[in-house]
Amino acid sequence: TSEIALRGVHKWYGRYHALDDINLLIAPREKVVICGPSGSGKSTLIRCINRLEAHEQGDITVGGVELGEDDRKVDAVRREVGMVFQQFNLFPHLTILENCILAPMWVKKMPRKQAIEIAMDYLGRVRIPEQANKYPGQLSGGQQQRVAIARALCMNPKVMLFDEPTSALDPEMVKEVLDTMVALANDGMTMICVTHEMGFARQVADRVIFMDRGRIVEEGEPEEFFARP
Numbered sequence: 001t002s003e004i005a006l007r008g009v010h011k012w013y014g015r016y017h018a019l020d021d022i023n024l025l026i027a028p029r030e031k032v033v034i035c036g037p038s039g040s041g042k043s044t045l046i047r048c049i050n051r052l053e054a055h056e057q058g059d060i061t062v063g064g065v066e067l068g069e070d071d072r073k074v075d076a077v078r079r080e081v082g083m084v085f086q087q088f089n090l091f092p093h094l095t096i097l098e099n100c101i102l103a104p105m106w107v108k109k110m111p112r113k114q115a116i117e118i119a120m121d122y123l124g125r126v127r128i129p130e131q132a133n134k135y136p137g138q139l140s141g142g143q144q145q146r147v148a149i150a151r152a153l154c155m156n157p158k159v160m161l162f163d164e165p166t167s168a169l170d171p172e173m174v175k176e177v178l179d180t181m182v183a184l185a186n187d188g189m190t191m192i193c194v195t196h197e198m199g200f201a202r203q204v205a206d207r208v209i210f211m212d213r214g215r216i217v218e219e220g221e222p223e224e225f226f227a228r229p
């Protein structure tokens, strides 16, 4: 059975057809890389999976829960799906640690002490535990993005969505973020990554999907995909 299923999904922005009949089944633990030109709908597609955008036609099911109008279902799905954005989206007035414990405490009602333990564990895994009491503005872009990954992991999601996580980084920081993502992939998490990092795709993707004008126009295993003329 699929962890994520999109069937006949359409989305319009006004008259602009942003997603045009998307059909996509993703298995538990599968790693999918989505690429394609700017404006082809990649970001819209993954934002529909955790309902940051609402689709207008078709069905989206995440972990057996169908995303519909029911807000409780949206909440249930968001608890299982972590998301990392291009621009980190950390709260600037909260410390790194506070950023990480916020959702576990308020969404999952986790006791503060336990939330801190889990957060410190993940900050250690992304190799920045010593920055826990600093503010996002005191960290490099690469460090902030690793915090954003740790923060998402603190919710213990089944699925991680990445929307161009390295595009806003200085070149020398790209590798440290990609290394963190490779480690996650090896942990067996289901991952969907919008990225232009084809080295990363080759290394971890089970499947590469190419989008153009709101449609999935090609897909295949990385070997097969990159061998095409």
Ligand code: ADP
Pocket (backbone or CB within 6 Å): 013, 014, 016, 018, 036, 037, 038, 039, 040, 041, 042, 043, 044, 045
């Ligand atoms: P990609 O991630 O592939 O660059 P997006 O999914 O961000 O593409 O956008 C697909 C198209 O939809 C683009 O033409 C973009 O301008 C348009 N679009 C995205 N978000 C909105 C929005 N909130 N309102 C109107 N148009 C949008």
Ligand code: ADP
Pocket (backbone or CB within 6 Å): 038, 039, 043, 086, 164
């Ligand atoms: P990306 O492709 O990296 O997602 P974009 O520049 O396409 O970034 O979009 C950045 C933000 O602006 C997104 O939240 C998107 O929904 C919104 N957006 C994009 N295009 C439009 C548009 N034509 N009208 C309104 N909002 C838009």
